[in-house]
Amino acid sequence: MSSDQRFFDFLKDRIGLDVASVGAAIIERAVRQRTTASKALSADEYWQTLQGSRDEQQALIEAVIVPETWFFRYPESFATLAKLASKRLTEINHMRALRILSLPCSTGEEPYSIAMALLDAGLKPHQFKVEGMDVSPLSLEKAKRAVYGKNSFRGQDIAFRERHFSAEDDGYNLSERVLEQVRLQVANLLDPTLLANEPPYDFVFCRNLLIYFDQPTQQQVFEVLKRLTHVDGVLFIGPAEGSLLGRLGMRSIGIAQSFAFSRQSLAEPEPLASAFAPTSTPLPTRLPTPQPVRQPPRSAAPPPPVRSRPFAAVVPLANTSTTANSDAAALLASIAALANEGKSTEARAACELYLRSHEPVAQVFYWLGLLSDVAGRALEAQGFYRKALYLEPQHPDALMHLAALLQSQGDTAGARRLQERAARSERAADSERKR
Numbered sequence: 001m002s003s004d005q006r007f008f009d010f011l012k013d014r015i016g017l018d019v020a021s022v023g024a025a026i027i028e029r030a031v032r033q034r035t036t037a038s039k040a041l042s043a044d045e046y047w048q049t050l051q052g053s054r055d056e057q058q059a060l061i062e063a064v065i066v067p068e069t070w071f072f073r074y075p076e077s078f079a080t081l082a083k084l085a086s087k088r089l090t091e092i093n094h095m096r097a098l099r100i101l102s103l104p105c106s107t108g109e110e111p112y113s114i115a116m117a118l119l120d121a122g123l124k125p126h127q128f129k130v131e132g133m134d135v136s137p138l139s140l141e142k143a144k145r146a147v148y149g150k151n152s153f154r155g156q157d158i159a160f161r162e163r164h165f166s167a168e169d170d171g172y173n174l175s176e177r178v179l180e181q182v183r184l185q186v187a188n189l190l191d192p193t194l195l196a197n198e199p200p201y202d203f204v205f206c207r208n209l210l211i212y213f214d215q216p217t218q219q220q221v222f223e224v225l226k227r228l229t230h231v232d233g234v235l236f237i238g239p240a241e242g243s244l245l246g247r248l249g250m251r252s253i254g255i256a257q258s259f260a261f262s263r264q265s266l267a268e269p270e271p272l273a274s275a276f277a278p279t280s281t282p283l284p285t286r287l288p289t290p291q292p293v294r295q296p297p298r299s300a301a302p303p304p305p306v307r308s309r310p311f312a313a314v315v316p317l318a319n320t321s322t323t324a325n326s327d328a329a330a331l332l333a334s335i336a337a338l339a340n341e342g343k344s345t346e347a348r349a350a351c352e353l354y355l356r357s358h359e360p361v362a363q364v365f366y367w368l369g370l371l372s373d374v375a376g377r378a379l380e381a382q383g384f385y386r387k388a389l390y391l392e393p394q395h396p397d398a399l400m401h402l403a404a405l406l407q408s409q410g411d412t413a414g415a416r417r418l419q420e421r422a423a424r425s426e427r428a429a430d431s432e433r434k435r
Helices: 005-015 024-037 043-052 052-062 075-091 107-120 137-145 160-164 215-228 242-247 320-339 344-357 360-373 376-390 397-408 412-434
Strands: 096-103 129-134 164-170 171-174 180-184 200-206 229-236 250-252 258-261
Touching: 005 052, 024 043, 024 052, 043 052, 043 180, 052 242, 075 096, 075 107, 075 229, 075 258, 075 360, 096 107, 107 129, 107 160, 107 180, 107 200, 129 137, 129 164, 160 164, 171 180, 200 215, 215 229, 242 250, 242 258, 242 397, 320 344, 320 397, 344 360, 360 376, 360 397, 397 412
Parallel strands: 096 129, 096 200, 129 180, 200 229
Antiparallel strands: 164 171, 229 258, 250 258
8 A cells, every 4th residue: 555656646746745855665654644544444545535635635745744944944044144135125225125935934933034034133124024835734833823842942042032032831932023024825836826926036945845856846846936036036945955056057156054046047057066165255154954844854863883894094992881882972962963053163073083983883974974065075975975875875864965966966867776775765664663
């Protein structure tokens, strides 16, 4: 039942999801859950229920797309937006409010972060409006309630919480001042008529979505995004999508870690190696976490230790002890924390310390790959991702990011092979969990 191609095709048609990008096991699990919930006795019976019920169609989509987001994810994007917004207001002589779009907006953290960033930068409420759109009504209902738990506040810099939230028994309530700047609505980016009669937006945020589509869908979505973005506007994307946009005819605006792109002539595509080129005076470096906004959840726990491989010099250690294992685990946790907080230089140093002090593990090379990927060093990133996969051939995040990197460079066949490996790994893991 669960591997029935009909369900994969349905999700691709409705939300553009490429099954290989997330792994078949996640979709299979969602189908099983909804089959049980709908009291269907077989795959065919559930398929008939699905075809005849819009509510069930939405329920299956909701079961697949589990949001993963938090406030001020990729902080440099919001710092860049604040600077560009003031400049844009001057360019249009303050004749109208800035139009800003966030999609998919998930449970609201991104569009509300946009509003908070602009208010904190000194913009007045009448000078900008933010629209958040998502395919999930359930996520939008949570966004409209605007009550958030601790998981929505990550990193060390959460001073904005004191300015814009009030603590209540059930979490942190967002202030009316911010809520009034954001309008939320259900929408599907695959709808060719999406906002067809609306003027374009000065700034569009669409992050960590394109990597979950196959190439034809990526092109389709890109055309919609290009139409929605003003000719003088800026499109903010995810860290793994920069080279893809360069190939599709956009260029980096040149601010490190902002992941911000503007239009250019399709005859002069952005060189892949410079898609994340820093300015002559780089801004403080911040590294985002690798998970896309709508990625179904994966384990963030460090992988178990593996046998030593000849990738890095390892300082001889005494006999393995509880203390040594504890030190290694603490250093791995420190690497993740530094990277998640945007401290890329410190994270890289911690990775190198780990490799000097402990046997190499895939997760360290994965972090080094992501650090290089975000910095625009594509070949270096490939090398680190491949080292991670040498140590742990089915490392899910290394497979995903290396596939995205290869696809952005035009190696569709190589990307597809890695996506298929990831899908097989998901199926195997799911089978093991059922035992």
